[in-house]
Amino acid sequence: MKWGKVRKGTALLLSGICMSSMILSGCSTAEEDAGAGQETEQEEVSADTEITVYTPAINEDEYGKEFKKYVEENLDFKVNFEAEPLLYADTVNKATTMLASGDDSVDVYFIDEIMQLSFMSADFLEPIEDVVTEEDMSEFLEGYEDKFLKKDGHIYGVPADFAGILFFVNKKMFDDADIAIPTDQEEFIDAAKKLTKDGKYGLLEAWDKASHLQDNLNRWCLMFGGNFYDWTLDGTKEAIKFMYDLVHTYKVTSIDNLSVDYETGNQKFVDGNAAMYFQWAGSVPSYENAGKYGSEIICAPMPEFKTNKTPMSSWMWVVNKKSSKKEAAKEYAKLMASPEAQALYMKACGRLSPTANLDVWNDAELTDGLLTVEEHKQYVEDDAFEARTLSERHSEYMDTVTGTLQEYLMDEISYEECLEKGQQQIDELLGKN
Amino acid sequence: MKRKITLSRRKTIFAWMCVLPVLVIRLWTTAYPVVAMSYYSLLDYDLIRRKKEFAGLQNIRNLAKNKQFLESLSFTVKFTMISICFIIVLGVALALLMKQNFGGRKLIRTVALIPWGLSMIVVSIAALWAFDDTYGIVNDLIRRIGFEGYHFTWLADKSGAQVAVIIVNIWKNVSFFAIIMLAAFQGIPGELFESARIDGASNWKILFHVSLPYVMRTFIIMIIFVGVSQINSFEIVYAMTKGGPGTTTSLLAYRLYMEATKNMNYGMASAITMVMFLVTAVYGIIGLRIYRKVDY
Amino acid sequence: MKMPKRKSAVLWIFTIIVGFIIMWPVYWIVKSSFTKQIDLFKSPIEYMPVNMTLDNYRQLMDAAGLTDYLKGTILITAASLFLSVFLCALAGYGFARCQNKGINIAFAFIMFSTMIPGTVTVIPLMTMWRRMGLSDTFSGLTILYFSLLIPFSTVMYAGFISQIPPSLEEAARIDGATMFGAFTKVILPLLKPIMATLSIINFITCLNEFFIPLMFTTKNVKVMSLLMSSIPKLNQYQMPWGAISAAGCLMLLPAILFIVIFEKNIMGGLMMGSIKQ
Structure with a gap:
């Protein structure tokens, strides 16, 4: 068989497909346009509804x-x-x-x-x-x-x-080390440093790319008075730097967090791999099922950095x-x-x-x-909750902007590059609306 | 092949009747969607902005400029090539093993198909846990066989994540390739082997000069089909890494999913679909050309 | 034919290595399905089962409308399997035996139609399906499943049939059989090995197909691959991995059964050899 012949014929076949499809689609195309505003026929509500x-x-x-x-x-x-x-x-x-x-x-x-x-x-x-x-x-x-x-x-x-993101601490680890639960930034860093020992970390963070890293970024931004949709604010910059420092300067949490999602994170926290963990309240049943909530793992008030704000949803x-x-x-x-x-x-x-x-x-x-x-x-009562500031393009944010942040946390791009690229991506996705 | 002319026409009609039911079903389920999708690819069609207007080749032009898209394209090519190579080599080896007439034949044939028979959700969730440093069976095994201090978080490392995704993909798909190659190998007439043996050919020679040439058509078709399914696969990536860390494991199919379902930008998603189709079509045409040339 | 002991030993070694690579993660999955939720994740990993439990399976059995899920899967899988065995073999015969422009284009179309990812095309398809009243119906699902099986099966049958010498049917035709008769009486029986293989492949494909039922079923039709949806999550963030792995194992059982039953039919080399000229 010669391929050249097929090509000619393919064109024929394609036009045939087009024809048949047009007949099919010709019936009504308006319905397909979601949001075209066509009223659907309404049924009266009755017992059979x-x-x-x-x-x-x-x-x-x-x-x-x-x-x-x-x-x-x-x-x-x-x-x-x-x-x-x-x-x-x-x-x-x-x-x-x-x-x-x-x-x-x-x-x-x-x-x-x-x-x-x-x-x-x-x-x-x-x-x-x-x-x-x-x-x-x-x-x-x-x-x-x-x-x-x-x-x-x-x-x-x-x-x-x-549900809000609450501040969970492993009380047993704090008691064993005889450290008070931190209430501000200084105490927080201090406690995290002291509790990072014997293969355990002071802090656990879920930095998996899906929703987890952006949740944490959002929270740190709120705590430093920034906004994770505006990387030009000082609070945001401080928060991003702080996240980097947690791994590379203070060394109180592991870069392996990049593969930790809420599920694996909860397991690690239940197993006592870290002393502090900011996490959605929805995870508490996992701690409860493991028999740890209340006795070993407890919820503490949000520590006050610049603010004590935390996201709710x-x-x-x-x-x-x-x-x-x-x-x-x-x-x-x-x-x-x-x-x-x-x-x-x-x-x-x-x-x-x-x-x-x-x-x-x-x-x-x-x-x-x-x-x-x-x-x-x-x-x-502490006025700690704040509804999240999201956009219609938040899924894209979770894909692109958090990807950039991950690169910075992995030390692959510099702080300045990260800020520039991240803000550029934010502008781009907001500009689409 | 020469046939009598009177018969040839009837044969053609009969052949069309044979082909028709399958062709109609396939056309019915693909023609209109594909035409609609090709049309969308020329539109600025974004549900979030409530836009649907003609934009010509703007989507394609935007894609060509989009760095992330190009990154995805390159990882997709890498992912597909590496997976395919391993799947072919391991698949043929496994098929040859399954073909042997020995006591463990039934066992190996059953066991070999299990990864392919497992549901994707189960495999992907299992894979996510398997590559965890603390709870994962991969590192656990490495530690048990003598590297006691081994610690590596596969999915938090760029190349680690890529390797892990490819390993899972190969693990899941080798058996599919192998079982079809097994069926093809089984079709080789025994005399061929015997005459080759009488000529004193070694096992390797028999494989490359008798077995593989005989099953070449099936072999090529399988390479086409498996290759296409690799290019279009993204479930593993979605469940294991969400395209991360960074954008290191964002396959094209994953980007397509994000663009369509999350951003609801159907114009752009259709353009990505078209690019993916073109890439696979080139691959397929090359394969089909070789397929036509092979005549055993 | 007796195999030399050394060769047999080498084969066994390979079998054990391959078996280990495959079964070691599978074993972990199976073990998970018999483990209580709180014992699931341990470091270092417990390979020996402790505190075995059937809770996960019980949870699946109690899931609402298990019989509906079974019924849907059996009906749709059986129907599309039956259609694919017969119609795809027939089409493969047409493609293998007749080579003209039109037929070749049709063949290329069938192959190339698999190359379009479904993420976008599913929307127009869904609109069309609803307009035709096929959404969420058994017939609608069966058509989609069957359509899914067509390209691979047809191309495989065509490749296989093209290796059978046409002189065989011609002999049957001389004996007075119709063209169709020649196909059913001469060709079909020779297809047993590839038919067995494709049935196994197609059965597993249907059983595990996720995207089509995800998109095209809502309330009337249920299939096993969606059974996992009916397992309540433990909480918003925790997958019921025990129950999920149990569902995976449950789905694996019919697949293994199917392989064991049809495995011996894959062997067909001798018969094929005797007819190849």
Whole structure:
């Protein structure tokens, strides 16, 4: 066979494919344009209505059953819970692809702040302020709503959990060395140095590239009064230098942190490989399961560097704009804002951090079974929490900017190069909007 | 081959009827998506900015200037070449071992396919732990066989991460190559070996002058298919390193995933897809040309 | 034919080395599936199982709707396996026996259609699938699975059939068989080795396929490769590695069973040899 002949024929075949595709796609192309603003036909809410809610797997235990029963009793339509994929990456992939293709098979999604910002921008979500009012929102922590739930005067989501990055210390190591838990920068460095010995480190950091390094960068920036989206600020520069110094100057933490994610980090911390660890409150069940929380590992107040600020975050319920049962979906979202539903859901999916609805926090009955409620109360009292400053392009940030930071931490580029390249990447990604 | 003319036409029609069901299904599931994707690659199509307008070759031009993209391209080539070479050599060796008629044949044939049969999620999570310095079985083994003080955090080191990713990839994919080569080797007529032996050929000579030439077509096809799947694979990288540290292990397919699902920039993602297709197509055309030339 | 002892010993040594490289991580995965969550990660690593537990498997068995997952996998895998064995062999026959421009282009198309990564193309495909009412249905999934198997199987069959001398079917045709009859009676039986191999490969591919069900199923169809989603996480940051490894082992069982059953069919050299001219 001659290849030349094939090439001629390939052109023929390709044009044939084009023709057939045009016929196929000709039916309607508008639907494909997500966010084109086409109204989908709405079903009336009745007892036969069924909505599909996409959530992390709900436990098959008492808590799970209780939550499902609560939903069933309080809504006069049926709610099907479908489990999100195990890996976060797959969840993002699936949710984004379905929404981008205009899919209506899922009515309510459970997403994080990063997805929330890009989904709001892409007009994937239905405003819900006609059902979930400002009054409902007043029960949640202030300042959060404007950053993540509102856009152009509309409300787009109901937050579910509330978790901050807390300061965990291995009390046993501190007691054995007879050192007090640090409250400011000087004490912090001092304690970290003293506790770095016998193959153990004073500090453990999760610097894996995914979300972990940017979380820590964010926190150090807050602590030094900077902002991780602005590398020209002195606070940010100081924070970046400090992270480098932790490894190379003070030598109180290992460069191996670059491969530590929250999961391996938690394991190391439970095994007593390090004395101090800043970590999301959601990890406490791991310490609890290992029988270490309270006895060996405890939560201490944030040490005050320039500030004592630390990031907080929550996941939220949102309604698919293409859903054909928006009314029912909104009612579900409203129910999820109620104190009972919030507490029940936290327990049902094993995410035992406090709820976003602050009314729950003082209700002993509802908080029974939740972890770190008192710790969070203390942090709120100390005014330590700050909602994260993210952008629609935060995933790109996590890929490019943190990559640059990793290079600096590995000593492959200089401090100046790092600052310049990082800021350039930030400008680039913010400039895309 | 010469056939009678009257018969030849009927044969052609019959051949088309044989091919048709498969062709229709394949066209049905790929034609429209591919055409749509090619069209997107010419658009400035970004859902976050809510933009969808014609931009011509702007996406491709942007890619050519994008340093990270070029880095990804070079690592992808490296990753693919190294993986392929090892997969071919180890795969043929494993196939030859599985072909031997000895007591352990059934055992080795079953065992060999296990890595390929394991689900990707399980392998990737296991791999993440396996290369950990403290809890990983890799360093543990190295320490046990006599290097007691050995400490190395594979995934926190640039070349370490690249090597680890490639090792896992090879481990997972060799058996697929091997089992197909086994089937091909099994198709070699026994007489060929016997006559070669009578001529006094050594085992190596038989391998290179009898066995491999006989299975050359399958061999080339396998190199094409495995190569393509290497170029398009990213799950291992996603789970193990997220493209890090830095951008050292960002495969093209991983960059594509980031651009499409995370940045929702479908114009750019389509352009990356087109580049990947062109790279694989060149690879495939070369392979197919050799395939056509080989006639045993 | 008896093998010299020395050769056999060398082969065993190689088998043990290969077996170790493969089974050593696999052993760790299997061991994990029988280990309690708190004993999973130890340094140095405990290779001997202590405190074995079936909890992880029990958790999977209790997972909501396990039977749905089983049903989906069996139905879709069986259907696409059946289709691929027959239709791809038929197509391979067409490609191997007829060489003209059109057929060659079709062959090239089938090969090149695998070279396009699915991350972007999945969106138009999803739109089309929904419009046709195939999203989240068994038939829709089966078509996609089958389509996934086509390129490799077809090309493999074509390569294999092209090594069978055409004189065989011509003889059958002279005896009065139709073209189709010649294919089913003469060619198909000769394909046993490659059919066994491809069935094993395709079975494992279907069993482990993740991307298609991830994207195209929501509530009506469930397959085993998504079973892991139904395992609740221990908390936001901790993977239930015990249960995940148990799910992996559970999926490996049918694959191993399939290999053991079909392994002996891979051997076909003698028969093929006798027909090669």
